[in-house]
Amino acid sequence: MQDTYICLMEVEIIFEDETILIVNKPNNVLIHKSYYARNIKDETLLELVYKQTGLNLYPVHRLDRKTSGVLVLAKQKEQVAIFQALFNTNEIQKTYLGIVRGFVAEPTLINSPVKNPDTQVYKEAETYCKPLQIVQLNIPVHPYETSRYSLVELKPSSGRMHQLRIHMNKMSHPIVGDYKYGDRFHNRMFENEFNCHNLFLHAVSLSFKHPLTEKQLNIKARIPEDWTYLFSKFEWKVDI
Template identity: 70%
Template sequence: MKIEILFEDNYIIVINKPNNILIHNSYYARNIKDATLLDLLEKQFNKSFYPIHRLDRKTSGILVLAKQKENVVVFQDLFNSNDIQKKYLGIVRGFFTESIVINSPVKNADTKVYKDAETLCEPLATYLCDIAVHPYENSRYSLVKLIPTTGRMHQLRIHMNKISHPIIGDYKYGDRFHNRMFETEFACANLFLHAYTLQFKHPFTGIQLNLKANFPDDWYKIFEKFNWNI
């Protein structure tokens, strides 16, 4: 698998991460033996890279990695101070029609302590599907923009489930009936959460970066079926 490169300079490489690939091995994914993103990049470039932030294994989209380990903290400081603007797109169950800020603590995977978490959610499009999904005669979906101001593990997935609009393809926090319908009717089994854009001022070069990641194939299939123009 060749990883798509969105931007590269002497300090960082920005890639479009596919669905279902771990960034690196971890205790929480110890049963997954597939090649990690770092493995694939090392094979592709014959060198090591150092993740500056993270995406869930099932999430696709923009990821920034440092070329020198000592520079990781410089870029992480941008994330910690919210000097990097991140926007995700998600496809969720139900009609979502009003912008809201979700303030709901999320449990830390290591300490089991709940930490403050905040997500801005904005509606982009809706679709009424004539396919029945238990217990209703039809099904409703929304395309939403998600902007996290904190970076908790599974934050977006937990927050959307919290407001009863779980992300399609999420088998941990989502709705199994809608997930199954997307699989059987549309042949789409991946999580519909995509890190779409990333904007920040490069701390070394001073260049303003405005990056965008193309969607996985499943997304374009749904855009066409639902007549969504993105």
């Protein structure tokens, strides 16, 4: 008797060929079970995609549970290393969007080591941050009478765990919705005023030459609905 699965969350598939499947990962979804998230019982991305496609897939890289956006999955386990090599040699251009506290005045290259949670060893990490839009709201957030935010483009040239979140915190521009490295007063304001509870970090695009077909791929993941809602509230016009 064939098993019947009900997929409660539809995962957007952006690209597929014989070797890979590229998806737009939703917020608050683990890619797979892990020691660090052992208390989370929700279905993982791999489980959701399996129910949707019937494919057993293997992640080529990672995104935090609370980060949304472009994610590459390999169809064969032995092909994972082929695609991972592109990340390890910086042959893939990764672009993220973030909504952060305060006004980011100018493009900045952040070069600051990030600690590996397993080994406790710091490793070199580099992120390019470019401001795109700003907004000042007449909503008080402790200790100020107004609140300021920036939409930024982030391009990491390394792939350390929580790198972007740590780097933006070090710039004193923490990402909105980040309860580990962020500002609880601003996070609470977004929840109370806009009913927004997610981390505002989205992997918006990946660009790379396919190592097997040699075709250039420029993959974009549309932004989640809570982002479009805020863009309309803040009157931000961004070509994504």
